[in-house]
Amino acid sequence: MTIRKIMTPFTSLSSCDAAFAAAAPLARRFGALIDVVHVRQRPQVAGDFYYPMGLSYVDYDLDTLNAKADELSAALEERFAALCARWRIPVADAPADALDAPPQEAVAAWTSFDGDPYADLAYRARVADLVVAAPGKGADGGPPVAERALFEDMIFQSGRPVLLAAARDEDGAGPAAESPGGAFPGKVLVAWDGKREAARAMHAALPLLKACDLAIVATAGDTEWAAQAPLAAAAYLRLHAVPATHLHLRPGRDGSPEEMLLEEARKKQADLIVMGAYSHQRWRQIVLGGFTRHLLKTSTIPLLMTH
Numbered sequence: 001m002t003i004r005k006i007m008t009p010f011t012s013l014s015s016c017d018a019a020f021a022a023a024a025p026l027a028r029r030f031g032a033l034i035d036v037v038h039v040r041q042r043p044q045v046a047g048d049f050y051y052p053m054g055l056s057y058v059d060y061d062l063d064t065l066n067a068k069a070d071e072l073s074a075a076l077e078e079r080f081a082a083l084c085a086r087w088r089i090p091v092a093d094a095p096a097d098a099l100d101a102p103p104q105e106a107v108a109a110w111t112s113f114d115g116d117p118y119a120d121l122a123y124r125a126r127v128a129d130l131v132v133a134a135p136g137k138g139a140d141g142g143p144p145v146a147e148r149a150l151f152e153d154m155i156f157q158s159g160r161p162v163l164l165a166a167a168r169d170e171d172g173a174g175p176a177a178e179s180p181g182g183a184f185p186g187k188v189l190v191a192w193d194g195k196r197e198a199a200r201a202m203h204a205a206l207p208l209l210k211a212c213d214l215a216i217v218a219t220a221g222d223t224e225w226a227a228q229a230p231l232a233a234a235a236y237l238r239l240h241a242v243p244a245t246h247l248h249l250r251p252g253r254d255g256s257p258e259e260m261l262l263e264e265a266r267k268k269q270a271d272l273i274v275m276g277a278y279s280h281q282r283w284r285q286i287v288l289g290g291f292t293r294h295l296l297k298t299s300t301i302p303l304l305m306t307h
Contacts, residue, residue: 001206001207002129003026003032003130003207003208004031004032004033004102004103004129005032005035005096005127005128005129005130006023006027006032006033006035006129006130006131006132007121007124007125007130007131007132007160008023008035008036008037008132008133009037009038009039009117009121009131009154010037010038010079010080011038011133011136011147012072012136012147013072013076013079015133015135015147016080016083017079017083017134018134018165018166019132019133019165020080020083021087021165022132022134022165023132024083024087024089026132026184026208027106027107028089028105030207030211031102031104031105032106032129033092033096033103033106033107033109034089034106034107034109035096035109035111035124035128036080036108036109036110037111037112037124038073038076038077038110038112039112039115039116039117040069040070040072040073040112040113041069041114041117042066042069042114043061043062043065076112077110080110084108089106089107089108090106090108091109091110092107092108092109095110095111117150118150118153121150121158122157122158123158125154125158125160125162126160129160130161130162130163131158131160131161131162132163133162133163133164133165134164134165134166135148135164151164155277155305155306155307156307159307160306161201161205161304161305162305162306163302163303163304164302164304164305165302166300166301184271185208185212185271185272185302186212186213186214186271187213187215187216187269187271187272188205188209188212188216188270188272188273189215189216189218189264189265189268189270189272190202190205190209190215190217190273190274191218191261192218192219192233192246193219193223193224193227194223194227194233195227196276197275197277197306198275198276200276201274201276201304201306202217202236202237204306205274205304206240206242208272208274209244209274210240210241210242212242212243212271213243214245215234215242215245216244216245216246216268217233217234217237217245217246218246218249218261218264219246219247219248220249220261220264221249221250229246230247230248234246247264249264261273262299265299270301271301271302272301272302273299273303273304274303274305275304275305276306276307277305277307
């Protein structure tokens with residue numbers, strides 16, 4: 001099992017650098033195609049509605065919004081070309097869907113089209129090995145609500161592992177701001193509770209884990225009685241030639257498992273956290289919060305999630 005196609009959605013100018021910075025080292029390591037995709041979301045007015053007084057204003061606003069969508073698409077394509085040059089990754093001579101032979105080295109392709117990002121990005125991801133995306137930074141320092149919702153939907157709908165790179169600052173600094181010669185990931189923390197979501201995530205991450213310097217299988221808090229211990233998960237990874245160790249974190253009275261896991265990842269200087277997503281019913285996660293949404297909102301370390 002290897003990685004041959006990485007889909008990377010470009011959703012905003014504030015997030016595309018971080019996404020490409022995470023995808024590029026992986027593409028170089030695996031000789032993979034980076035399928036960079038931008039979906040232009042066009043505003044629409046229902047055809048059977050009539051606006052007797054405000055029709056001219058509606059038309060003007062639609063023209064303005066469409067022009068903004070075209071400007072963003074052009075700016076993202078220009079940034080795509082600049083990022084390919086910076087990371088020394090050649091641009092494919094055909095769109096990703098038209099390539100009929102595996103690349104001999106890392107290569108990137110640009111595609112933009114009109115559509116619905118929530119549906120079209122998840123559908124397109126189903127013919128990729130890995131999705132690498134990045135949210136921008138919202139007013140509160142975390143990812144904007146709209147982008148977080150979009151990427152949550154991709155995790156839930158695509159059927160593919162989704163790697164969410166950490167946001168970068170405006171000056172380009174941040175956890176995902178590597179030099180073009182850097183390797184990613186070096187050290188990986190695998191969140192393990194013994195459930196099927198964790199097992200799927202660990203298996204989906206095997207190509208990355210085989211290439212990392214160290215995988216730390218970490219359990220925070222208690223597990224179900226039938227769950228395999230992190231010791232067994234680490235032993236499984238070593239059978240796949242992954243340099244792996246394990247630990248079991250015991251939360252104190254006031255410590256939450258998710259915060260303990262994040263703190264341990266920071267302490268170990270992990271480059272990536274691998275975890276299963278939505279171990280409970282999704283509506284319950286949305287209403288009550290939960291482990292997955294907490295990490296999506298607060299983690300400054302890249303996350304690889306599967307559902």
